[in-house]
Amino acid sequence: xxxxxxxxxxxxxxxxxxxxxxxxxxxxxxxxxxxxxxxxxxxxxxxxxxxxxxxxxxxxxxxxxxxxxxxxxxxxxxxxxxxxxxxxxxxxxxxxxxxxxxxxxxxxxxxxxxxxxxxxxxxxxxxxxxxxxxxxxxxxxxxxxxxxxxxxxxxxxxxxxxxxxxxxxxxxxxxxxxxxxxxxxxxxxxxxxxxxxxxxxxxxxxxxxxxxxxxxxxxxxxxxxxxxxxxxxxxxxxxxxxxxxxxxxxxxxxxxxxxxxxxxxxxxxxxxxxxxxxxxxxxxxxxxxxxxxxxxxxxxxxxxxxxxxxxxxxxxxxxxxxxxxxxxxxxxxxxxxxxxxxxxxxxxxxxxxxxxxxxx
Amino acid sequence: xxxxxxxxxxxxxxxxxxxxxxxxxxxxxxxxxxxxxxxxxxxxxxxxxxxxxxxxxxxxxxxxxxxxxxxxxxxxxxxxxxxxxxxxxxxxxxxxxxxxxxxxxxxxxxxxxxxxxxxxxxxxxxxxxxxxxxxxxxxxxxxxxxxxxxxxxxxxxxxxxxxxxxxxxxxxxxxxxxxxxxxxxxxxxxxxxxxxxxxxxxxxxxxxxxxxxxxxxxxxxxxxxxxxxxxxxxxxxxxxxxxxxxxxxxxxxxxxxxxxxxxxxxxxxxxxxxxxxxxxxxxxxxxxxxxxxxxxxxxxxxxxxxxxxxxxxxxxxxxxxxxxxxxxxxxxxxxxxxxxxxxxxxxxxxxxxxxxxxxxxxxxxxxxxxxxxxxxxxxxxxxxxxxxxxxxxxx
Numbered sequence: 001x002x003x004x005x006x007x008x009x010x011x012x013x014x015x016x017x018x019x020x021x022x023x024x025x026x027x028x029x030x031x032x033x034x035x036x037x038x039x040x041x042x043x044x045x046x047x048x049x050x051x052x053x054x055x056x057x058x059x060x061x062x063x064x065x066x067x068x069x070x071x072x073x074x075x076x077x078x079x080x081x082x083x084x085x086x087x088x089x090x091x092x093x094x095x096x097x098x099x100x101x102x103x104x105x106x107x108x109x110x111x112x113x114x115x116x117x118x119x120x121x122x123x124x125x126x127x128x129x130x131x132x133x134x135x136x137x138x139x140x141x142x143x144x145x146x147x148x149x150x151x152x153x154x155x156x157x158x159x160x161x162x163x164x165x166x167x168x169x170x171x172x173x174x175x176x177x178x179x180x181x182x183x184x185x186x187x188x189x190x191x192x193x194x195x196x197x198x199x200x201x202x203x204x205x206x207x208x209x210x211x212x213x214x215x216x217x218x219x220x221x222x223x224x225x226x227x228x229x230x231x232x233x234x235x236x237x238x239x240x241x242x243x244x245x246x247x248x249x250x251x252x253x254x255x256x257x258x259x260x261x262x263x264x265x266x267x268x269x270x271x272x273x274x275x276x277x278x279x280x281x282x283x284x285x286x287x288x289x290x291x292x293x294x295x296x297x298x299x300x301x302x303x304x305x306x307x308x309x310x311x312x313x314x315x316x317x318x319x320x321x322x323x324x325x326x327x328x329x330x331x332x333x334x335x336x337x338x339x340x341x342x343x344x345x346x347x348x349x350x351x352x353x354x355x356x357x358x359x360x
Numbered sequence: 361x362x363x364x365x366x367x368x369x370x371x372x373x374x375x376x377x378x379x380x381x382x383x384x385x386x387x388x389x390x391x392x393x394x395x396x397x398x399x400x401x402x403x404x405x406x407x408x409x410x411x412x413x414x415x416x417x418x419x420x421x422x423x424x425x426x427x428x429x430x431x432x433x434x435x436x437x438x439x440x441x442x443x444x445x446x447x448x449x450x451x452x453x454x455x456x457x458x459x460x461x462x463x464x465x466x467x468x469x470x471x472x473x474x475x476x477x478x479x480x481x482x483x484x485x486x487x488x489x490x491x492x493x494x495x496x497x498x499x500x501x502x503x504x505x506x507x508x509x510x511x512x513x514x515x516x517x518x519x520x521x522x523x524x525x526x527x528x529x530x531x532x533x534x535x536x537x538x539x540x541x542x543x544x545x546x547x548x549x550x551x552x553x554x555x556x557x558x559x560x561x562x563x564x565x566x567x568x569x570x571x572x573x574x575x576x577x578x579x580x581x582x583x584x585x586x587x588x589x590x591x592x593x594x595x596x597x598x599x600x601x602x603x604x605x606x607x608x609x610x611x612x613x614x615x616x617x618x619x620x621x622x623x624x625x626x627x628x629x630x631x632x633x634x635x636x637x638x639x640x641x642x643x644x645x646x647x648x649x650x651x652x653x654x655x656x657x658x659x660x661x662x663x664x665x666x667x668x669x670x671x672x673x674x675x676x677x678x679x680x681x682x683x684x685x686x687x688x689x690x691x692x693x694x695x696x697x698x699x700x701x702x703x704x705x706x707x708x709x710x711x712x713x714x715x716x717x718x719x720x721x722x723x724x725x726x727x728x729x730x731x732x733x734x735x736x737x738x739x740x741x742x743x744x745x746x747x748x749x750x751x752x753x754x755x
Contacts (some may be wrong), residue, residue, distance in 0.1 A: 004645055004649075005642075005645075006649070007642060007645060007646035007649055008646070008649050008650065008653060008655075240736050240737070240738065243738070244737070244738065244739070251739070252738075252739050254738040254739055255738065255739030255740075255741075255742075257729070257741065260728065260729060260732035260733070260736075260738050261725070261728040261729075261732065263732055263736055263738065264728040264729075264731035264732040264735075264736065265728065267662065267731055267735060267736060268662040268665055268666060268731070271643060271659045271662050272636075272639045272640060272642075272643050272666065273639075274643075274646070275639060275642035275643040275645070275646040276639045276642060278642075278646065279642045296635050296638050296639060296642075299631075299632075299635045300635050300636065300639045345628075348628070348631040348632065348635065349631075351631060351634070351635070352627070352631055355612075355634065356616060357612060357615055357616070357627075357630060357631060357634060358619075358622075359622070359624065359627050360619070360622035360623055360624055360627060
């Protein structure tokens with residue numbers, strides 16, 4: 001590795017962050033997100049329209065000649081930090097990153113143009129738990145039609161198009177209207193899963209599933225670290241704020257050394273996670289050292305985000321256990337994220353090969 | 361900025377032309393480099409620098425390294441470079457700066473730090489070494505200092521001592537430059553758990569210090585010492601490491617070279633620590649990039665915490681990995697090393713030496729308080745000693 005990754009944020013990236021944060025402050029308040037989780041429409045369509053129609057963010061990774069922004073993973077990572085901080089129920093990671101990367105690999109220009117303008121939302125129909133390079137289910141293709149059932153597909157109910165791997169090695173685009181989507185009761189209420197049943201749908205061949213799915217899941221894992229950074233930052237910031245205010249024993253609770261040390265540890269983890277997440281985003285943008293940078297970021301990020309959310313629940317005391325307080329949304333997202341696109345253990349195992357620290 | 365860099369390259373070339381490294385003695389070259397303002401370019405002109413941004417030093421260093429010029433062996437004189445020099449620059453008189461900075465930088469005069477005491481560790485401001493002034497003349501110093509690296513090699517020390525016992529503890533301290541060759545200075549090795557003595561105890565008995573070697577005002581010693589301690593943390597946090605450049609390097613090499621030692625349980629722990637070491641390295645690199653970009657953040661406060669824990673866990677893992685060999689230790693001989701190398705010697709030494717990483721330069725427990733209070737803004741620890749005269753404190 002000759003050069004060091006650029007781990008800072010550019011002025012443009014900071015401006016993008018400020019704009020997304022402003023928008024989410026208007027659209028994604030915690031009470032609204034909680035209420036939506038129990039409605040028939042778990043996704044926040046208004047926030048999604050504002051992010052995509054208003055700011056063009058669905059097309060960040062799509063080249064300008066296909067109607068996108070021609071930006072990079074560095075900018076998409078900044079958007080995901082803010083979406084994580086707001087635990088926003090929008091299909092950004094699943095459509096604007098994962099499905100987009102699969103379509104880029106397939107050179108599916110028409111569909112990419114529709115994704116860039118957000119006239120279409122897409123979802124890659126593999127279980128959210130799948131790590132890049134690992135086996136995943138595929139539907140059967142026989143007699144020119146697709147049949148089968150795929151489970152654990154994130155944000156499928158928000159998608160117009162599903163990207164379906166079939167047992168002939170192809171990746172097919174299938175209209176959501178032509179399949180049966182069955183919502184699954186999901187741990188993470190803000191990124192709901194669904195099963196997808198195909199019963200003799202023809203579909204449109206996009207390309208080889210193998211490289212497309214691998215690329216999509218790798219980018220998803222790498223940028224998920226930035227979402228996990230956002231979750232971590234919210235948990236830390238909100239807990240510090242609360243503990244300065246909350247008084248017991250005639251003192252602010254945040255003055256007790258046992259709690260101060262836990263929060264300082266959490267801050268240290270967040271500082272480290274920022275470097276790891278920036279490292280992965282920069283590697284995806286430059287194409288250098290991608291496999292190691294993504295595996296390092298995911299192996300590190302998952303336990304940190306879960307720890308932060310668990311500390312937020314614990315240190316809020318009883319209120320952290322209530323449905324009304326948003327801490328549980330972060331805990332559920334962080335725990336689900338620790339499985340999404342491969343567990344920390346799966347990423348460590350991948351790393352063992354890459355860095356030549358092999359198993360016995 | 362690029363104009364400055366080009367100018368620095370010209371200046372460096374002129375130095376090399378006037379003092380070709382091949383035909384110049386090491387010390388003569390270092391002195392000439394200092395006088396050319398290329399020692400530390402961010403220092404003022406006439407004091408080894410040119411008043412340029414610190415980041416431009418890399419331009420000079422690269423040119424000199426390529427020319428095979430001798431260096432000043434910064435690891436041997438780290439306390440002088442990292443702690444004494446910035447403090448003398450900030451608070452010294454013109455005469456003090458001119459007398460001390462050049463031999464400090466060239467390494468002709470080694471410095472040590474007389475701060476900690478047996479009764480003043482984390483609570484450094486409670487220190488009890490007394491400096492009493494004789495009729496407006498010299499100061500006479502009595503007391504004991506401890507954990508003093510390089511004291512047996514040092515010509516000079518930065519010293520803080522109590523000059524006003526009636527003032528609250530932070531207010532009655534004064535900062536001095538102490539001549540270690542004074543007959544009242546006695547240096548005794550302090551043997552550590554590793555078997556060697558890289559630190560010393562220093563006993564000060566009627567040590568006479570002229571008032572001209574006071575640094576800063578009488579009673580301002582704590583403020584001056586804060587400059588020293590802040591620079592210590594910068595020095596610890598500012599490293600640039602390659603992947604596997606730290607403590608993880610030796611254990612990763614052992615794992616690759618000795619497949620017979622591998623177990624599944626150790627494999628999981630090794631990979632977890634490798635990831636944490638790599639992320640810490642990226643965090644240090646990010647901090648360095650922030651400093652170069654002129655956006656210093658509070659992240660440096662956490663770097664020492666992270667490295668201390670990692671060094672301890674990684675070296676502990678390596679002792680276990682070595683199995684039967686892990687039961688051995690290379691050498692318990694009492695020695696006084698000139699250099700401290702955390703990754704040197706064998707796994708047992710690394711394990712024991714790393715235990716000091718969470719104590720030296722501020723314990724991890726105190727640093728967590730620092731992060732909680734200064735970075736996160738959480739309430740300070742309750743203080744019972746703030747407005748009490750030092751002489752009335754319980755001890």
